[in-house]
Amino acid sequence: MAKTSKKGVKNYTSPVFTRRMYYFLIPALAFFLIFWIYPVLQLFYYSVTDFNGINYDFDFVGMKNYARVLSNGTLTNSMKNTLIYAVMTVCISNIIGLAVAMILNTKIKMKGLFRTCAYFPALFSAIVVGFIWSYVYMPGAGMIANLITMVGGDGAAFNPLGNYKTALFAIAMVEIWKGFGTTMIIYLAGLQTVDESLLEAASIDGCTQWQQIKWVKLPLISSTITINVILSVISGLKAFDYSFIMTNGGPGKSTKTLMFQVYETAFTDQKMGRASAFSVLAFAFIILITVLMLLYMNKKEVEL
């Protein structure tokens, strides 16, 4: 055996796993540093300048960009929209994903077919999904509007993307439609690791099915829940595609997410400096939420 440190952890002084192994990092690290970290650092630099995205003759402006972003209301509006969007996508896609996975995990026939159906939307590109749902939501001639008319309702009044109350919810539904299949598959895999004998034991002890789920299944797949929730939190907070393809941030500013606002500040307003400051704050916000979620979920995992 290799030499172990006091804590019993293998140290890098092990003759098998030497420091020379770090050479293997070179290609990945080179790409990551040059094409990701360096541009991100540049972003930090731009955030204290008045760079407009095209003219490289720019000046240092101190914390002005940050002050502006914090004071002009764009940050709060887009943060609010992003949070609502993220909470919606995280909750709904995890609840549906978990429920469907549980049903499919029982001795049900045609399991494969159902699973395929649920996962199918995940195969489509965001841009294609945007096209399809533009049709589904379209007032008048769209799919849902037509269905409503067919059953005798007022299809013309159905206009989810044109309504302030529903637009954000409508694009979140698109994200859920595309994403829940992946969530479901991950849950299904997690559920399959649950030992049947434990469930039998619980059943013999007189647990109802609901109690079995609550006290046996959920605790056993808690790490799966964590991973699913964190993955959907990250993608929810990075929401951009459907605001961009389907609503362009509207009506008004009701579907402007953090990323959409960054994009608009940088490209429409030509305030690359301010957009950078915005990005830095958004970045901090996303990290904060993710870390808090991770801590909370880990605590839950231990409790369960």
Place this chain on the structure above:
Amino acid sequence: MGNKNNETGGASKRTMKKALLYAAVIVFCVIVISPLVIVFSSSLRTPGNQTSPLNLFIEFSGASYAQAFSNMNYPMELLNSIMTTAGSVLCIVIFSTMAAYPIGRIKSKTAKFLYYFFISGLIIPSQMVIVPIAQTLNRLGIPNTRFTPMIMFITCSLPFSVFLFSGFMKGVPVEIEESAYMDGATLPRRFSTVVFPLLQPAIVSCVITQGLWIWNDYFYPMVFISKKAQYSLPVGMLQFLGDKENPAQWNVLFAACVLCALPLILVFLALQKQFVNGIAAGAVKG
């Protein structure tokens, strides 16, 4: 609901419950899949057929496909998509397994730091850094070719892939490697002949999740490619953006949508098991 009924009502109750369960799953699947069915049915119409798309499968014609096919320059875009995806995924697998090797094996603060360093990249969206990235490429004298989006795909995929492989690496027993070491295998040899093959499930997972994303991404190719001959499928779809609310164009638009997703659908149907296991392995073991 008392115990008395248990004997007689139990069986029928169970059947009822089962039927309900099936009904729920079927209704759910229909809701999920119905937009896709309508899209598919419309794509089979002639471009001029403007009756409500809800009248499913009233016409079977390849005309809309033919038009979408030529509008998109499909064979070329398909080839570009395949090349970009395959090339990127290959590099991703090689680079990230290599990077995960020391991160997963060496127990030190440096390794731990590198692990979190890579993962932190997960959180940054590409729209945010696109201008500095373009400048960096400019400074390095890297021209806009079909390889430029690949560079970005590889870079953006590293956080997830390194996370995936280093998690998986921990499950690969060290004893095998130690015995290889005893047999005098060099480090690169140990990696390529002992460790790499054992990572196979994670590699499948990486190829599928990252391949899916790269195939469908339109942002980097749109930004970094100027020549039409180098367009990938999703970028080609952008030209239809103005048609999405124009019922007169739907049949062709939907045919284009189907054509764009078709290669993935075929791969998925053929390799369903690998897909499902790959996605699950990535998340559960990672």
Place this chain on the structure above:
Amino acid sequence: MKWNKAVSMLCAAAMTLSMLTGCGAGGGNDEPAEAAGADEEVSAEAKAPADIYDHEAIENAGDITLTMMVSGTAYENDFETEQLPNLVKEKWPNVTLEVTKLPDDNYYTSLKTKLASGECPDIILTQPMYAGQNSCYSMAEAGYLTPLNDLDAVEGRQDLSSVTYKGDIVTLTNSISILGCYYNKDLFAQAGITAEPQSWDEFLEDCKKLQDAGIQPIVMGDKDQYVLQFGLYQLAANEIYSKNPDYDTQLRTGDTSFTDEGTWDTVLEMYKTLYDNNYIDASQSLGYGASQAITDFIDGKAAMTFDGSFNATALTAEGAAGAFERGYFPIPGKEGVYTATCLGAGYSIYSGSDYVDECKELLDYWMDGKSDVWKAYLSTGRTIATYGEGADSTPNYDLFKPFIDLLNEGKGFYWCNQAWPAGTETEMEALFSEMVGGQGTTVEDITQGMQDKFEDLLDD
């Protein structure tokens, strides 16, 4: 045709603006002396004799590939992406022209990143003055645009001040763009309307008549918020610029403000009337895309839509309602009719291009007023040229005639966003959508928001 008069009006509007902002205009033309006086150094530069480019550049170049990027939606047999490359190939077999056409938002992103990566296409679409994210002033200021003073196609043209930055012509634009109201003559007749409205009150009456006849008066695709500009800019020409042509110039000096009474509050209030009376149905339009509105119009589902000359092809196409007759008029104001008609977007050559002279030769051939490319360009029916063969016989010329007449009478004004820093109009659009969407936003909130955004964008 009295083109010169028309264009000199345009010129004057643009001039006054550019003078005060220090972007001196007057690339060698006979502009008033005070323009030169505004910036001594600039005028000296402007008077310098233009170098002559190599008119045989393409012939001597061997096989070359030129790239071009424009914005918009490609139509069938599209001029830019299909006809143009073929015609260029016919003329010069050694030239391959690669044209990319992207939807507006994607165009802007691509353009900016391509500039940042030094990989910009040789020929790009730019807009006059400050309009949009591809405004020629901001791009020229950053040094991305090649001066086009030595093109044959700009010789003797006096209408180019809105694309002239510090004495250099940076965008070759040859066409006029119009904003107006397309209408369905059949539906107008059905509602008993016999003539085009000549005043705002008449316009409202006509809307009422249409509504009473069970016809939706106006359809707009407000989900694509930029279409709000189509109506608002016409009203601004009527109510603001007709009274004070220097309004925007004075905005920059602080002499006027968006919040001034009788300016934007009037315009916004007028446009809001259309929504208040349901002539435009906000509950519908806010979820309608621009192309869906066009479809509804050609399907005969609404009597009018506000749109630009650039969409004429789509708006005159046959839809479910067949080939009904269409008209196009400027939305009338409370006191007289003015029009938002001005020089449109044009083509610029990227200063980092390897083929500057070749591109110049190509643009010269295209815009010479008689070549095959020129003819194909005009026959798109979206272009209203200011010179050259067939300029007054283009497919939709009859539709455009009333606007051109107004322009000749000095009643044409530029589009507001050409004078504003990009982003001001998006704030206006978002706030206006909020107001008609019942979010409690008031006209005062909008003008204040516009003023804040305007000041904010200028402050750097």
